[in-house]
Amino acid sequence: MGLKSFVEVPDDSHFPLENLPYGIFRPKAPVGGDPSQAVAAPRPGVAIGDSVLDLSAISSAGLFDGPLLSNSQCFNQPSLNKFLAMGRPAWKEARATIQKLLSLIKQNEVEMVLPVVIGDYTDFFSSMYHAKNCGTIFRGPENPIPTNWFHLPIAYHGRASSVVVSGTDVIRPSGQGHPVSSSSPYFGPSKKLDFELEMAVIVGPGNELGRPINVNEAYEHIFGLVLMNDWSARDIQAWEYVPLGPFLGKSFSTTISPWIVTLEALEPFACDAPKQEPHPLSYLAEKKHMNYDIPLEVWIKPAEHEKAAIVTKSNFKHLYWTITQQLAHHTINGCNLKPGDLLGTGTISGPEKESLGCLLELTWNGQNELSLNGSPQKFLEDGDEVIFTGYCKVCY
Ligand SMILES: O=C(O)/C=C/C(=O)CC(=O)CC(=O)O
Numbered sequence: 001m002g003l004k005s006f007v008e009v010p011d012d013s014h015f016p017l018e019n020l021p022y023g024i025f026r027p028k029a030p031v032g033g034d035p036s037q038a039v040a041a042p043r044p045g046v047a048i049g050d051s052v053l054d055l056s057a058i059s060s061a062g063l064f065d066g067p068l069l070s071n072s073q074c075f076n077q078p079s080l081n082k083f084l085a086m087g088r089p090a091w092k093e094a095r096a097t098i099q100k101l102l103s104l105i106k107q108n109e110v111e112m113v114l115p116v117v118i119g120d121y122t123d124f125f126s127s128m129y130h131a132k133n134c135g136t137i138f139r140g141p142e143n144p145i146p147t148n149w150f151h152l153p154i155a156y157h158g159r160a161s162s163v164v165v166s167g168t169d170v171i172r173p174s175g176q177g178h179p180v181s182s183s184s185p186y187f188g189p190s191k192k193l194d195f196e197l198e199m200a201v202i203v204g205p206g207n208e209l210g211r212p213i214n215v216n217e218a219y220e221h222i223f224g225l226v227l228m229n230d231w232s233a234r235d236i237q238a239w240e241y242v243p244l245g246p247f248l249g250k251s252f253s254t255t256i257s258p259w260i261v262t263l264e265a266l267e268p269f270a271c272d273a274p275k276q277e278p279h280p281l282s283y284l285a286e287k288k289h290m291n292y293d294i295p296l297e298v299w300i301k302p303a304e305h306e307k308a309a310i311v312t313k314s315n316f317k318h319l320y321w322t323i324t325q326q327l328a329h330h331t332i333n334g335c336n337l338k339p340g341d342l343l344g345t346g347t348i349s350g351p352e353k354e355s356l357g358c359l360l361e362l363t364w365n366g367q368n369e370l371s372l373n374g375s376p377q378k379f380l381e382d383g384d385e386v387i388f389t390g391y392c393k394v395c396y
Protein backbone atom coordinates (compact mmCIF):
# COMPACT_ATOMS: atom_id res chain seq x y z
CA MET A 1 0.00 0.00 0.00
CA GLY A 2 1.42 3.41 -1.03
CA LEU A 3 1.78 6.19 1.50
CA LYS A 4 -0.75 9.00 1.09
CA SER A 5 -0.12 12.70 1.60
CA PHE A 6 -2.59 15.52 2.15
CA VAL A 7 -0.66 17.31 -0.56
CA GLU A 8 -2.28 16.26 -3.79
CA VAL A 9 0.19 14.04 -5.68
CA PRO A 10 -0.77 13.17 -9.28
CA ASP A 11 -0.59 9.41 -9.95
CA ASP A 12 2.23 9.83 -12.47
CA SER A 13 4.21 12.25 -10.29
CA HIS A 14 7.91 11.52 -9.82
CA PHE A 15 7.67 13.05 -6.38
CA PRO A 16 5.32 10.91 -4.21
CA LEU A 17 5.67 10.73 -0.43
CA GLU A 18 8.05 7.75 -0.83
CA ASN A 19 10.58 9.90 -2.72
CA LEU A 20 11.13 13.26 -0.97
CA PRO A 21 14.24 14.47 -2.84
CA TYR A 22 16.20 17.39 -1.38
CA GLY A 23 17.12 20.63 -3.14
CA ILE A 24 17.74 24.32 -2.52
CA PHE A 25 15.09 26.72 -3.72
CA ARG A 26 14.03 30.31 -3.48
CA PRO A 27 10.63 31.74 -4.37
CA LYS A 28 10.65 33.54 -7.73
CA ALA A 29 10.29 37.30 -7.70
CA PRO A 30 6.74 38.19 -8.82
CA VAL A 31 6.57 39.06 -12.52
CA GLY A 32 6.64 42.86 -12.89
CA GLY A 33 7.56 43.15 -9.19
CA ASP A 34 9.74 45.89 -7.72
CA PRO A 35 13.37 45.02 -8.76
CA SER A 36 14.74 46.89 -5.74
CA GLN A 37 13.02 44.38 -3.38
CA ALA A 38 15.45 41.93 -1.73
CA VAL A 39 15.50 38.51 -3.41
CA ALA A 40 14.17 35.79 -1.08
CA ALA A 41 16.95 33.76 0.57
CA PRO A 42 17.72 30.31 -0.82
CA ARG A 43 16.82 27.48 1.56
CA PRO A 44 16.43 23.68 1.68
CA GLY A 45 13.23 22.04 0.54
CA VAL A 46 11.86 18.64 -0.47
CA ALA A 47 9.66 18.04 -3.50
CA ILE A 48 6.19 16.58 -2.92
CA GLY A 49 3.88 16.26 -5.95
CA ASP A 50 3.93 19.65 -7.67
CA SER A 51 4.90 21.45 -4.44
CA VAL A 52 7.98 22.16 -2.36
CA LEU A 53 8.00 21.74 1.40
CA ASP A 54 10.02 24.58 2.92
CA LEU A 55 12.29 22.87 5.47
CA SER A 56 13.45 26.16 6.98
CA ALA A 57 9.83 26.95 7.92
CA ILE A 58 9.30 23.46 9.32
CA SER A 59 12.50 23.76 11.33
CA SER A 60 11.72 27.26 12.65
CA ALA A 61 8.31 25.99 13.78
CA GLY A 62 10.13 23.39 15.91
CA LEU A 63 8.62 20.46 14.01
CA PHE A 64 11.93 18.61 13.62
CA ASP A 65 11.66 17.29 17.15
CA GLY A 66 13.99 14.26 17.01
CA PRO A 67 17.22 14.14 19.05
CA LEU A 68 19.58 15.07 16.20
CA LEU A 69 17.64 17.80 14.42
CA SER A 70 15.69 19.55 17.18
CA ASN A 71 18.48 22.01 17.97
CA SER A 72 20.15 22.08 14.58
CA GLN A 73 20.36 25.04 12.21
CA CYS A 74 21.04 22.71 9.27
CA PHE A 75 17.84 23.74 7.44
CA ASN A 76 18.31 27.48 7.97
CA GLN A 77 21.15 27.46 5.42
CA PRO A 78 21.55 28.46 1.77
CA SER A 79 22.97 25.00 0.99
CA LEU A 80 22.61 21.40 2.18
CA ASN A 81 26.24 21.06 3.31
CA LYS A 82 25.56 21.32 7.02
CA PHE A 83 22.83 18.67 6.76
CA LEU A 84 25.08 16.42 4.65
CA ALA A 85 27.83 16.62 7.28
CA MET A 86 25.50 15.19 9.93
CA GLY A 87 25.42 11.73 8.39
CA ARG A 88 22.85 8.99 7.87
CA PRO A 89 21.19 8.97 11.34
CA ALA A 90 20.19 12.65 10.86
CA TRP A 91 19.04 11.97 7.28
CA LYS A 92 16.84 9.10 8.50
CA GLU A 93 15.43 11.24 11.27
CA ALA A 94 14.63 14.05 8.80
CA ARG A 95 12.92 11.65 6.38
CA ALA A 96 10.80 10.07 9.11
CA THR A 97 9.71 13.49 10.42
CA ILE A 98 8.87 14.82 6.95
CA GLN A 99 6.88 11.69 6.02
CA LYS A 100 4.98 11.93 9.28
CA LEU A 101 4.21 15.63 8.74
CA LEU A 102 2.98 15.06 5.19
CA SER A 103 1.06 11.84 5.82
CA LEU A 104 -2.61 11.17 5.65
CA ILE A 105 -4.24 7.99 6.89
CA LYS A 106 -7.37 6.73 5.16
CA GLN A 107 -10.42 6.88 7.42
CA ASN A 108 -11.23 3.27 6.54
CA GLU A 109 -7.82 2.22 7.84
CA VAL A 110 -8.38 3.60 11.34
CA GLU A 111 -10.69 2.88 14.23
CA MET A 112 -12.15 5.93 15.95
CA VAL A 113 -12.57 5.93 19.73
CA LEU A 114 -14.39 8.24 22.14
CA PRO A 115 -12.78 11.67 21.70
CA VAL A 116 -13.22 12.82 25.30
CA VAL A 117 -13.58 11.35 28.75
CA ILE A 118 -17.16 12.36 29.51
CA GLY A 119 -17.48 13.29 33.17
CA ASP A 120 -21.16 14.13 33.07
CA TYR A 121 -23.92 13.86 30.51
CA THR A 122 -27.14 15.87 30.55
CA ASP A 123 -29.97 15.57 28.04
CA PHE A 124 -32.30 18.49 27.26
CA PHE A 125 -35.80 18.43 25.76
CA SER A 126 -35.74 21.47 23.52
CA SER A 127 -37.71 20.76 20.35
CA MET A 128 -41.24 22.05 20.76
CA TYR A 129 -42.53 19.61 18.15
CA HIS A 130 -40.96 16.66 19.99
CA ALA A 131 -42.25 17.90 23.36
CA LYS A 132 -45.75 18.26 21.96
CA ASN A 133 -45.79 14.83 20.30
CA CYS A 134 -44.31 12.99 23.32
CA GLY A 135 -46.71 14.81 25.62
CA THR A 136 -49.68 13.80 23.47
CA ILE A 137 -48.53 10.16 23.29
CA PHE A 138 -47.55 9.74 26.96
CA ARG A 139 -49.93 12.15 28.70
CA GLY A 140 -52.81 12.83 26.33
CA PRO A 141 -53.77 15.65 23.96
CA GLU A 142 -55.26 18.07 26.55
CA ASN A 143 -52.07 19.87 27.67
CA PRO A 144 -49.29 18.06 25.84
CA ILE A 145 -46.56 20.63 26.58
CA PRO A 146 -46.03 21.24 30.30
CA THR A 147 -46.33 24.94 31.31
CA ASN A 148 -42.75 25.07 32.61
CA TRP A 149 -41.45 24.06 29.14
CA PHE A 150 -41.83 27.58 27.69
CA HIS A 151 -40.02 29.12 30.67
CA LEU A 152 -36.94 26.93 30.99
CA PRO A 153 -34.98 24.33 29.01
CA ILE A 154 -36.09 21.08 30.70
CA ALA A 155 -33.43 18.37 31.10
CA TYR A 156 -32.56 15.22 33.00
CA HIS A 157 -29.19 13.93 34.17
CA GLY A 158 -28.09 11.12 31.86
CA ARG A 159 -25.57 8.36 32.36
CA ALA A 160 -21.99 9.16 31.24
CA SER A 161 -20.52 5.66 31.65
CA SER A 162 -22.60 4.19 28.82
CA VAL A 163 -21.84 6.88 26.22
CA VAL A 164 -20.17 5.02 23.34
CA VAL A 165 -18.65 5.97 20.01
CA SER A 166 -20.52 5.41 16.76
CA GLY A 167 -20.13 1.84 15.52
CA THR A 168 -20.42 0.25 18.98
CA ASP A 169 -23.07 -2.48 19.13
CA VAL A 170 -26.08 -1.66 21.27
CA ILE A 171 -27.52 -4.52 23.31
CA ARG A 172 -31.30 -4.56 23.55
CA PRO A 173 -32.07 -3.81 27.22
CA SER A 174 -34.34 -5.90 29.38
CA GLY A 175 -36.55 -4.32 31.97
CA GLN A 176 -40.05 -3.77 33.26
CA GLY A 177 -42.37 -2.77 30.47
CA HIS A 178 -45.41 -0.57 30.78
CA PRO A 179 -48.50 -2.70 31.55
CA VAL A 180 -51.16 -2.78 28.88
CA SER A 181 -54.49 -1.54 30.35
CA SER A 182 -55.12 -3.29 33.72
CA SER A 183 -52.52 -6.09 33.45
CA SER A 184 -49.28 -6.20 35.45
CA PRO A 185 -45.98 -4.84 34.13
CA TYR A 186 -44.03 -7.41 32.11
CA PHE A 187 -40.32 -8.19 32.31
CA GLY A 188 -38.20 -8.98 29.30
CA PRO A 189 -36.26 -7.56 26.38
CA SER A 190 -37.64 -4.16 25.36
CA LYS A 191 -40.27 -4.39 22.62
CA LYS A 192 -40.05 -0.69 21.85
CA LEU A 193 -36.40 0.08 21.21
CA ASP A 194 -36.05 3.50 19.61
CA PHE A 195 -33.45 6.01 18.43
CA GLU A 196 -33.52 9.73 19.24
CA LEU A 197 -32.00 12.12 16.71
CA GLU A 198 -29.96 14.61 18.71
CA MET A 199 -26.82 16.65 18.60
CA ALA A 200 -24.75 17.37 21.69
CA VAL A 201 -22.42 20.08 22.95
CA ILE A 202 -18.93 19.15 24.05
CA VAL A 203 -18.11 21.58 26.85
CA GLY A 204 -14.79 23.45 26.66
CA PRO A 205 -13.69 25.50 29.68
CA GLY A 206 -16.01 24.83 32.60
CA ASN A 207 -17.05 27.01 35.54
CA GLU A 208 -16.31 27.02 39.22
CA LEU A 209 -18.88 25.63 41.60
CA GLY A 210 -21.19 28.47 42.63
CA ARG A 211 -20.36 30.65 39.62
CA PRO A 212 -23.00 30.49 36.88
CA ILE A 213 -22.08 31.15 33.25
CA ASN A 214 -23.74 34.23 31.76
CA VAL A 215 -25.89 33.35 28.76
CA ASN A 216 -24.02 35.91 26.64
CA GLU A 217 -20.69 34.26 27.49
CA ALA A 218 -21.87 30.68 27.12
CA TYR A 219 -20.53 30.48 23.55
CA GLU A 220 -16.95 30.60 24.87
CA HIS A 221 -17.62 27.46 26.91
CA ILE A 222 -18.67 25.36 23.92
CA PHE A 223 -15.96 23.57 21.92
CA GLY A 224 -18.21 21.99 19.31
CA LEU A 225 -21.01 19.60 18.44
CA VAL A 226 -21.36 15.88 17.87
CA LEU A 227 -24.25 13.85 16.51
CA MET A 228 -25.91 11.92 19.31
CA ASN A 229 -28.34 9.01 19.46
CA ASP A 230 -30.11 8.80 22.82
CA TRP A 231 -31.29 5.21 22.40
CA SER A 232 -34.57 4.83 24.28
CA ALA A 233 -36.58 1.79 25.36
CA ARG A 234 -40.05 3.32 25.21
CA ASP A 235 -41.85 0.55 27.12
CA ILE A 236 -39.36 0.76 30.01
CA GLN A 237 -39.37 4.57 29.93
CA ALA A 238 -43.17 4.90 29.92
CA TRP A 239 -43.46 2.75 33.07
CA GLU A 240 -40.55 4.07 35.13
CA TYR A 241 -40.32 7.79 34.40
CA VAL A 242 -42.98 9.22 36.73
CA PRO A 243 -42.12 11.26 38.76
CA LEU A 244 -38.31 11.48 38.49
CA GLY A 245 -37.74 11.23 34.74
CA PRO A 246 -35.92 8.79 32.47
CA PHE A 247 -33.71 6.17 34.15
CA LEU A 248 -33.12 2.64 32.81
CA GLY A 249 -35.05 3.29 29.63
CA LYS A 250 -32.16 5.43 28.37
CA SER A 251 -29.04 4.62 30.38
CA PHE A 252 -28.14 1.39 28.57
CA SER A 253 -26.32 3.19 25.72
CA THR A 254 -25.97 6.63 24.15
CA THR A 255 -24.00 6.90 20.92
CA ILE A 256 -22.00 9.93 19.77
CA SER A 257 -20.17 10.58 16.51
CA PRO A 258 -16.38 10.31 16.65
CA TRP A 259 -15.81 13.73 15.03
CA ILE A 260 -16.48 16.94 16.95
CA VAL A 261 -17.40 19.77 14.60
CA THR A 262 -16.23 23.09 16.06
CA LEU A 263 -18.45 26.15 16.38
CA GLU A 264 -15.91 27.99 14.18
CA ALA A 265 -16.68 25.58 11.33
CA LEU A 266 -20.43 26.07 11.89
CA GLU A 267 -20.24 29.89 11.95
CA PRO A 268 -21.26 30.34 8.26
CA PHE A 269 -24.46 28.37 9.00
CA ALA A 270 -25.63 30.44 11.97
CA CYS A 271 -29.30 31.47 11.67
CA ASP A 272 -31.95 33.09 13.84
CA ALA A 273 -33.41 30.80 16.52
CA PRO A 274 -37.22 30.63 16.87
CA LYS A 275 -38.81 33.66 18.52
CA GLN A 276 -39.57 32.91 22.17
CA GLU A 277 -42.99 33.73 23.58
CA PRO A 278 -43.26 34.31 26.53
CA HIS A 279 -40.00 36.24 26.62
CA PRO A 280 -37.54 34.29 28.78
CA LEU A 281 -36.40 35.53 32.19
CA SER A 282 -33.38 37.84 31.99
CA TYR A 283 -30.79 35.14 32.82
CA LEU A 284 -31.96 33.28 29.68
CA ALA A 285 -32.49 36.34 27.44
CA GLU A 286 -29.54 36.41 25.08
CA LYS A 287 -28.28 39.24 22.88
CA LYS A 288 -27.65 36.87 19.99
CA HIS A 289 -30.38 34.21 19.88
CA MET A 290 -28.85 31.94 17.27
CA ASN A 291 -29.17 28.41 15.97
CA TYR A 292 -27.32 26.66 13.17
CA ASP A 293 -28.85 25.47 9.92
CA ILE A 294 -27.70 21.85 10.01
CA PRO A 295 -29.77 19.42 7.89
CA LEU A 296 -29.98 16.08 9.69
CA GLU A 297 -31.06 12.67 8.42
CA VAL A 298 -31.70 9.25 9.91
CA TRP A 299 -31.39 6.08 7.88
CA ILE A 300 -32.07 2.49 8.98
CA LYS A 301 -30.42 -0.55 7.40
CA PRO A 302 -32.15 -3.77 8.46
CA ALA A 303 -29.79 -6.76 8.82
CA GLU A 304 -31.09 -8.58 5.75
CA HIS A 305 -31.24 -5.46 3.53
CA GLU A 306 -28.49 -4.38 1.19
CA LYS A 307 -29.42 -0.70 1.35
CA ALA A 308 -30.36 1.68 4.13
CA ALA A 309 -33.71 3.50 3.90
CA ILE A 310 -34.22 7.10 4.97
CA VAL A 311 -36.71 7.50 7.81
CA THR A 312 -36.53 11.21 8.66
CA LYS A 313 -35.08 14.58 7.62
CA SER A 314 -34.86 17.23 10.30
CA ASN A 315 -32.72 20.26 11.10
CA PHE A 316 -30.83 21.58 14.14
CA LYS A 317 -32.49 24.99 13.58
CA HIS A 318 -35.79 23.66 14.98
CA LEU A 319 -34.47 23.82 18.56
CA TYR A 320 -36.53 26.31 20.59
CA TRP A 321 -33.97 26.59 23.40
CA THR A 322 -30.49 27.30 22.06
CA ILE A 323 -27.34 25.52 23.23
CA THR A 324 -26.16 28.75 24.90
CA GLN A 325 -29.45 29.02 26.83
CA GLN A 326 -29.15 25.35 27.80
CA LEU A 327 -25.62 25.89 29.10
CA ALA A 328 -26.54 29.06 31.03
CA HIS A 329 -29.57 27.36 32.55
CA HIS A 330 -27.49 24.31 33.52
CA THR A 331 -25.17 26.50 35.62
CA ILE A 332 -27.64 29.10 36.97
CA ASN A 333 -27.89 27.28 40.32
CA GLY A 334 -24.09 27.24 40.58
CA CYS A 335 -23.67 23.73 39.16
CA ASN A 336 -20.17 23.37 37.71
CA LEU A 337 -19.58 22.07 34.19
CA LYS A 338 -16.26 20.49 33.29
CA PRO A 339 -14.26 20.21 30.05
CA GLY A 340 -15.59 17.21 28.15
CA ASP A 341 -19.09 17.26 29.65
CA LEU A 342 -21.76 16.27 27.14
CA LEU A 343 -25.01 18.24 26.80
CA GLY A 344 -27.57 16.60 24.50
CA THR A 345 -29.90 19.00 22.71
CA GLY A 346 -32.92 16.75 23.08
CA THR A 347 -34.61 15.00 20.19
CA ILE A 348 -34.65 17.28 17.17
CA SER A 349 -38.08 16.96 15.59
CA GLY A 350 -39.33 19.40 12.99
CA PRO A 351 -42.90 20.46 12.22
CA GLU A 352 -43.62 18.03 9.36
CA LYS A 353 -44.47 14.35 9.75
CA GLU A 354 -41.37 13.51 7.67
CA SER A 355 -39.15 15.45 10.10
CA LEU A 356 -39.87 13.68 13.39
CA GLY A 357 -36.78 12.67 15.36
CA CYS A 358 -37.69 9.23 16.76
CA LEU A 359 -39.77 6.14 15.98
CA LEU A 360 -42.09 6.88 18.92
CA GLU A 361 -43.29 9.91 16.95
CA LEU A 362 -42.85 8.51 13.42
CA THR A 363 -45.00 5.44 14.21
CA TRP A 364 -47.12 7.18 16.87
CA ASN A 365 -46.05 4.69 19.56
CA GLY A 366 -46.24 1.72 17.22
CA GLN A 367 -49.74 2.43 15.91
CA ASN A 368 -48.46 3.04 12.38
CA GLU A 369 -45.83 1.30 10.29
CA LEU A 370 -42.93 2.77 8.38
CA SER A 371 -41.85 1.30 5.09
CA LEU A 372 -38.11 0.58 4.86
CA ASN A 373 -37.59 0.01 1.14
CA GLY A 374 -40.89 -1.88 1.16
CA SER A 375 -40.49 -3.73 4.51
CA PRO A 376 -42.87 -2.69 7.29
CA GLN A 377 -41.24 -1.55 10.55
CA LYS A 378 -42.37 -0.07 13.87
CA PHE A 379 -39.61 -0.05 16.52
CA LEU A 380 -36.01 -1.25 16.04
CA GLU A 381 -35.42 -4.89 15.15
CA ASP A 382 -32.35 -6.96 16.08
CA GLY A 383 -29.54 -6.31 13.60
CA ASP A 384 -30.84 -2.92 12.42
CA GLU A 385 -28.12 -0.37 11.77
CA VAL A 386 -29.17 3.22 12.54
CA ILE A 387 -27.26 5.89 10.62
CA PHE A 388 -27.34 9.61 11.46
CA THR A 389 -25.94 12.27 9.16
CA GLY A 390 -25.51 16.03 9.60
CA TYR A 391 -23.95 18.09 6.85
CA CYS A 392 -24.11 21.79 6.05
CA LYS A 393 -23.02 23.28 2.80
CA VAL A 394 -22.81 26.85 1.53
CA CYS A 395 -24.98 27.37 -1.55
CA TYR A 396 -23.17 29.62 -4.03
O1 LIG B 1 -42.08 13.69 27.00
C1 LIG B 1 -41.61 12.71 27.59
O2 LIG B 1 -42.18 12.19 28.53
C2 LIG B 1 -40.35 12.09 27.20
C3 LIG B 1 -39.54 12.56 26.27
C4 LIG B 1 -38.31 11.89 25.88
O3 LIG B 1 -38.09 10.70 25.95
C5 LIG B 1 -37.34 12.74 25.30
C6 LIG B 1 -36.01 12.90 25.98
O4 LIG B 1 -35.16 12.05 26.21
C7 LIG B 1 -35.57 14.29 25.84
C8 LIG B 1 -35.37 14.61 24.40
O5 LIG B 1 -34.63 13.87 23.76
O6 LIG B 1 -35.92 15.60 23.90
Ligand SMILES: [Ca+2]
Binding pocket: 123, 124, 196, 198, 230, 344, 346, 347
Ligand atom coordinates in the same frame (compact mmCIF):
# COMPACT_ATOMS: atom_id res chain seq x y z
CA1 LIG C 1 -33.21 12.36 24.56
Ligand SMILES: [Mg+2]
Binding pocket: 158, 229, 230, 231, 232, 250, 251, 252, 253, 254
Ligand atom coordinates in the same frame (compact mmCIF):
# COMPACT_ATOMS: atom_id res chain seq x y z
MG1 LIG D 1 -29.31 7.50 26.31
